[in-house]
Every structure is written in C-alpha cells, then in structure tokens.
Amino acid sequence: MTARRRAPGRVAVHLLLWGYGVVALLPLVVMVLNSLRPTSEIFTTPLGLPASPTLNSYARVWTEASFSSYLTNSLVVTCGAVLLGTAVSALAAYPLARYDFAGSRVLGAYFLAGLMLPIRLGLVPIFYLMDSMGLIDSLLGLTLLYAASGVPFCVFVLSAFYRSLPGELDEAARIDGAGEFRIFGQIMLPLVRPALASVMLFQFVPLWHEFLYPLVLLRSDEKFTIPRGLSQFFGEYTTDWSALFAGLVLATAPLFVLFVLATKQIIAELTAGMSK
Amino acid sequence: MVQAGELNTPRRSAAPRWRVLAVFLLPALLLYSVFIVYPLVTALEYSFFEWRGIRQAGFAGLGNYRDLFGVYPYDQQLWRAFGHNALFFAGTMLIQNTVGLLFALLLFRYGRGKRFLQAAFTTPYLVDPLVIGYLWSLLLNPTFGPVNSLLEAAGLDSWALPWLGDTRTALPVVIVVNAWQWVGFPMLLFSAALAGIPAEYHEAARVDGASAWQSFRRVTLPLLTPAIGVVSVLTFIGNFNAFGLVYAMAGSTGSPAGSTDVLGLLFYRVAFVEGGTEAIGRSSALAVLMFVFIFGVSLLAGSYFRRRERRLL
Numbered sequence: 102m103t104a105r106r107r108a109p110g111r112v113a114v115h116l117l118l119w120g121y122g123v124v125a126l127l128p129l130v131v132m133v134l135n136s137l138r139p140t141s142e143i144f145t146t147p148l149g150l151p152a153s154p155t156l157n158s159y160a161r162v163w164t165e166a167s168f169s170s171y172l173t174n175s176l177v178v179t180c181g182a183v184l185l186g187t188a189v190s191a192l193a194a195y196p197l198a199r200y201d202f203a204g205s206r207v208l209g210a211y212f213l214a215g216l217m218l219p220i221r222l223g224l225v226p227i228f229y230l231m232d233s234m235g236l237i238d239s240l241l242g243l244t245l246l247y248a249a250s251g252v253p254f255c256v257f258v259l260s261a262f263y264r265s266l267p268g269e270l271d272e273a274a275r276i277d278g279a280g281e282f283r284i285f286g287q288i289m290l291p292l293v294r295p296a297l298a299s300v301m302l303f304q305f306v307p308l309w310h311e312f313l314y315p316l317v318l319l320r321s322d323e324k325f326t327i328p329r330g331l332s333q334f335f336g337e338y339t340t341d342w343s344a345l346f347a348g349l350v351l352a353t354a355p356l357f358v359l360f361v362l363a364t365k366q367i368i369a370e371l372t373a374g375m376s377k
Numbered sequence: 378m379v380q381a382g383e384l385n386t387p388r389r390s391a392a393p394r395w396r397v398l399a400v401f402l403l404p405a406l407l408l409y410s411v412f413i414v415y416p417l418v419t420a421l422e423y424s425f426f427e428w429r430g431i432r433q434a435g436f437a438g439l440g441n442y443r444d445l446f447g448v449y450p451y452d453q454q455l456w457r458a459f460g461h462n463a464l465f466f467a468g469t470m471l472i473q474n475t476v477g478l479l480f481a482l483l484l485f486r487y488g489r490g491k492r493f494l495q496a497a498f499t500t501p502y503l504v505d506p507l508v509i510g511y512l513w514s515l516l517l518n519p520t521f522g523p524v525n526s527l528l529e530a531a532g533l534d535s536w537a538l539p540w541l542g543d544t545r546t547a548l549p550v551v552i553v554v555n556a557w558q559w560v561g562f563p564m565l566l567f568s569a570a571l572a573g574i575p576a577e578y579h580e581a582a583r584v585d586g587a588s589a590w591q592s593f594r595r596v597t598l599p600l601l602t603p604a605i606g607v608v609s610v611l612t613f614i615g616n617f618n619a620f621g622l623v624y625a626m627a628g629s630t631g632s633p634a635g636s637t638d639v640l641g642l643l644f645y646r647v648a649f650v651e652g653g654t655e656a657i658g659r660s661s662a663l664a665v666l667m668f669v670f671i672f673g674v675s676l677l678a679g680s681y682f683r684r685r686e687r688r689l690l
Contacts (some may be wrong), residue, residue: 114483119490121480122497125557129500131523132512148523185408193405196398208402215413217672219618222664223416225648225657226423229431230416249412252405281393285401310505312621313641317649328507328621335511335625345515352508360503 132353136346143342158343159351166338168351170323171330175355178240178326179308182247183301189248190255191297195285198260199271209260215253221313228317238320246314251304262296263289302363309356327352423661430654441662444655451647451659457635458643465552465639466616473556474608477563478601482593484564485571495568499561506558510625513554517541541626544636551626551637555619563608570604571597599689606682610675617671620645640667 135143137154162168196202197209220227227246228237236242270292271284279287290297315329325333331352338344427437445451480498484491501509516524517540525537540550574597582592620641623631629646631638644667646652648660 114487118480118483118487118494122494125497125501125561128512128516128557129504131516144521147521147526189405189408192401196393196401200393200398202398208406211414212405212409215409218413218417219668219671220413220417221618222668223413223420224644224664225660226416226419227412228649229657230412230419245408246412249408252409252413256405281397282400310507310621312505312507312624313645316645328505331507331511332625342515342521345511349508349512353504356503356505 132346132349136343136350138343140341140343143346158341158347161341162334162344162347162351166330166334166344166348167322167325168327168330168334168348171325171327172351172355174240174324174330175309175326178244178247179305181244182251182308183304185244186248186251186304187255187297187301190252190300191259191290191293192285193252194256194259195263195289197256198263212253212256216257220250224313224317227314231318237318238324239318240324243314243318243326246318247308247311251300251308254303255300258300259293259296262293266292298363305359306356327355420661420664423657424665426658428655428658431657437658441655441658442666444659445662445666454635454638454643455663458631458638458640461548461631461637461639462617462619464548465555465619466613468549468552469556469559469612469616470609472553473560474563474605474612476556477560477608478567480560480564481567481571482597484568495561495565498564501558502561504558505621506555507621507625509554509558510622513550514541514626517550542633544633547627547633547637551623554626555616555622558622559615563612566604566608567601570601574600602682602685602689606679606686609682610678613678614671614675617667 131148134149134151136158137151137156138149139155139157142149142152193212197205197212231237231239231242231246234242236245266289270288274284274288310328311326312328312332315326316332319325319329322330322333331348334348335345338348424441425437425439427434427440445455484494487494504512516522519525519537519539519542524540528534528537538546540546578596578600579592582596587595618641619639623637623639623642627633627637627642629642629650631642640663644660644663647663648656652660
C-alpha cells in the first residue's frame with residue numbers, strides 16, 4: 102500500500118513517524134541532559150544542552166539522599182525474591198508436571214488460581230500479617246511477599262517445560278538407580294535452564310517497580326527500595342531540580358543495564374537449549 | 378483462561394513416596410498459601426465484619442459495602458474515582474490504542490528505520506510508571522518546565538498552562554502521559570497481528586475494486602479482532618489498577634481538588650491514611666468490590682471478543 106501512495110502522503114508518513122520518535126525519546130533525553138546541568142541553569146533555560154556537564158548532583162543524590170542504600174535494598178529484595186520464588190517453583194512444578202498422585206490436580210489448580218487473583222486485594226491483611234510476624238519495615242518480609250507473588254506464574258511456565266521433556270530420560274536414570282533428587286538436580290533442572298532464565302527476567306521487572314507494598318510496609322529511610330526512596334526524595338528535594346533529574350536517571354539506569362545484558366543472555370540460553 | 382487440569386496431563390511414572398513429594402511441594406505451598414492465599418481470603422472475611430481499630434466488633438453483613446455508598450465522604454469520592462477510572466479507560470482506548478494501531482499500520486511496510494522507530498516508541502514502557510509520573514510533573518511545571526518554555530518559544534503563549542494545577546486539564550494530562558508511556562505495547566501487538574494476515578486477502582480485495590479504506594475496514598480490521606480484544610482487556614485491567622503514575626503526578630489525594638483521584642488512590646487512603654477506626658472493614662470492602670468489577674468485566678469482555686472471533690471463521 103505504502104509503495105503506491107502519492108509523494109505528499111509519503112512525506113507526511115515520514116514526518117509523523119520520525120516526529121513521534123522525537124516525542125517518545127525527547128523527555129528521556131531531557132531527563133539525562135538536565136541531570137548533568139546545575140539547577141540554576143535549568144531554571145533559566147529549561148531546555149538546552151549542558152554548558153559544562155557535571156556529575157555533582159549524582160554525587161549529592163548518591164550519598165546525601167542515600168540512593169546508594171536504596172539501590173542496595175532494591176537489589177537485595179528483588180534478586181532475593183526472584184531466586185527464592187523461582188527455586189521453590191522449580192521444585193514444586195516438577196512433581197506436579199510429571200507425576201500423578203492423590204490431589205495432584207487439585208494442587209495444580211490451587212497454584213494456577215493465583216494467576217488470576219490480584220495480590221493487591223490482600224494489602225490490608227498482608228499489613229497485619231507482617232505486623233504479627235514482626236516483619237513491618239523489614240526487607241525480609243518484602244522479599245518473602247515478592248517471592249510468593251511470583252510462584253503461580255513460575256509454576257505455570259515451568260511445569261509446561263518439565264512436561265515437554267521426554268519420559269525416557271528419567272526412566273533410564275531410575276533404572277540406573279538414581280534417586281528422585283538426583284534425577285531432578287542432574288537431569289531435569291539443567292534441561293529447563295532456558296525457562297528458568299526467562300521466568301526470572303519476567304518476575305524481575307514488576308518487582309523492581311513495585312511501589313504500593315514498600316509504601317505501606319517500609320517505614321525507615323535506610324530500608325527503602327528505589328521507588329519508595331524516590332517518592333521520599335521528591336518530597337524533600339523539591340527545589341533541587343538537578344538532583345531530582347539525577348535521581349530519576351539513577352532509578353531508571355539499572356533496569357536498562359539489566360535489559361541489555363539479559364536479552365543477550367536469554368537469547369544465548371534459548372538457542373543453547375534448542376541445539377540439545 | 379487456563380484449564381485447571383493443564384499442569385499435569387501426561388502421566389508417566391508411579392509417584393514417589395510422600396516424604397519425597399513433600400520436599401518438592403511444601404516450600405512453594407507454604408510461601409504461596411501464607412503470603413498470597415491467606416491474605417486474599419482474609420480480605421474477603423474482613424469486609425464482612427465491623428471494626429474498632431484493629432479489633433473485630435461483630436458481624437456486619439454488607440454494612441461496610443453500604444457505608445462506601447452511603448457515608449460521607451466515601452459516597453462522593455467512590456463515584457468520582459470510579460468516573461475518573463472510566464474516563465481514564467475511555468481516553469486510553471481512544472488515544473493510546475488508536476495511535477498504536479495507526480503506527481503499526483504505517484510501520485508495517487516501512488523501509489529503513491523501522492526497527493529504530495519501533496524501539497523508540499516502546500522505550501518509555503521500560504521505565505517505572507512512578508519515574509514517568511515524576512519526570513512529567515517536572516517537565517510540565519508552569520515556571521521551570523521545558524514543555525511550557527517550548528510552547529512559548531513557538532509563540533503559543535496562550536497554551537502555556539499550569540497543566541497539572543488546573544482541575545480541567547489535570548486528568549486529561551495524566552491520560553496523555555500514560556498513553557505516551559504505553560503506546561508501544563498496542564503497536565507491537567497490532568504489528569504482530571498484521572504480519573499474520575495473508576497478503577492474498579488484500580490482493581483479492583483490490584482485484585474486486587476495493588479502495589484502501591474499504592480494504593482496511595472490511596479485511597484488516599475484522600482480522601485484528603483477537604488483538605483488539607487482548608489490548609482492550611489489558612488496558613482495562615491496567616487502568617483500573619492505576620496507582621504509581623497518578624500518585625507521582627497528583628499525590629495520594631489526586632490533586633488538584635481530587636480531580637485526578639482514582640480507585641487505587643482511594644483504596645490506599647481509606648486503608649492507611651484517613652480510614653479511621655473503620656479502615657479495615659471499609660477498605661477491604663472496597664478492595665473486594667474493585668476485584669469483582671475488574672475480574673467480572675474482564676471475563677465478560679473476553680467471552681464477547683471470543684464470540685466475535687468465532688463468527689469470523
């Protein structure tokens with residue numbers, strides 16, 4: 102269709118698409134540029150290239166506004182939750198996918214139901230549950246909650262992968278006298294590695310961004326994750342715009358790094374799995 | 378939706394002993410039951426009890442639900458927030474999803490730069506909605522924001538408004554910013570769906586003398602029904618659960634003057650900010666209502682789109 106369109110129409114299409122490309126990226130570019138300019142410069146010319154780029158506000162945000170501890174907390178909670186959630190799900194999905202035992206169907210449905218339930222519905226009870234366990238303002242509490250929230254999705258995806266593995270594999274190992282744990286650890290788990298990598302990435306992003314739970318469950322500044330810390334920071338640094346922009350960049354950068362690394366890693370894992 | 382028995386179809390070997398099974402199953406079962414299932418079931422229970430602070434004061438039946446519709450200020454705030462969510466959804470469908478479809482169509486046979494443009498359009502959705510909200514609240518600042526300085530530089534002084542400070546513009550601005558963040562998502566889904574439509578269909582339409590518009594209206598659009606269904610349902614769920622973006626742009630009260638208040642913010646306020654002694658019961662009732670509404674509408678919409686699809690085949 103495009104090929105047959107008259108010239109003015111084609112120009113309009115180019116203009117529209119590239120124009121919107123600018124609209125999509127410019128705000129993010131402004132975010133980075135303004136983080137490199139002192140606040141006084143931003144206030145006189147809100148839009149412009151840095152006259153002399155400086156990382157001063159990053160230093161300020163990193164130490165004074167404790168973004169270093171926000172980043173550490175976010176990494177600990179998110180990585181901990183992703184590893185724990187994936188580990189327990191990898192264990193549970195295995196017998197659910199490959200064995201028939203009393204209650205296996207009911208149990209499978211029980212896990213799957215979680216895919217359709219919004220965990221925010223339980224926010225108030227979770228608050229009092231955490232309170233009764235002494236897990237308010239605790240990174241451990243947040244980690245356990247986050248890990249649990251990933252279980253239905255992980256069990257669902259991983260059992261599909263376990264199911265696709267040929268039955269001869271564990272039959273042969275069992276005849277050779279291998280126990281269940283050995284079959285699981287040395288045969289099954291390595292074979293579902295590509296799936297493990299992708300369920301981990303899929304859990305990571307929403308947990309990294311989660312804001313409502315830290316808002317309700319965390320109290321003290323040194324426990325804050327990045328989103329919770331950011332909301333605190335925007336209340337305190339209202340006039341230091343250079344620092345505000347730097348804070349936004351610091352909150353965004355880790356995920357972009359992860360994406361660049363992870364997409365390569367996942368493609369490698371998936372293709373490695375295929376050649377087997 | 379997922380079928381219940383799907384997890385365990387092929388039966389291979391006799392099951393291992395119970396003790397072995399327990400090692401595999403218990404950790405996940407425990408974690409999931411304690412932190413997900415128990416709170417959800419409890420939320421339902423809480424909503425039917427009367428509360429004095431953190432103590433239950435007897436069965437309330439539907440009392441908490443009635444309070445939400447009859448007690449000041451909830452009777453006003455609930456409908457206002459619901460209306461804002463409905464506008465949020467309608468505006469997003471109108472802006473984000475039509476623009477997404479337009480971009481998918483224009484990019485479908487686009488030559489050089491297609492990859493780059495697709496990546497550019499989808500970049501904003503990698504960023505945390507909270508970050509997006511704070512970023513735009515800076516960009517839209519009436520005195521020091523680049524948006525108004527751009528408008529003034531272009532001679533559009535009368536357009537340089539206090540966008541987030543005016544009750545008339547605040548909600549539309551939130552909707553547009555949200556659409557700006559997510560437009561890449563419908564674009565990618567529609568692109569994938571367009572790639573799946575055989576080229577012969579359009580050839581045949583052209584041979585029959587159909588114009589480009591007729592070919593789009595009668596061939597492309599009906600075949601996009603499944604993609605439109607998925608996009609609509611996901612937009613609905615996302616909009617009615619909105620929290621971070623609105624919180625960052627308008628605070629927990631949906632300022633100015635509640636003009637951007639949505640159900641997510643209202644729920645947070647009833648539960649943890651201004652709920653008073655009845656907070657637990659009323660906020661739980663609100664959570665249950667929101668869940669029933671969102672889940673119910675999603676199911677209905679899902680079955681509606683499936684019926685439309687079947688009629689096509």
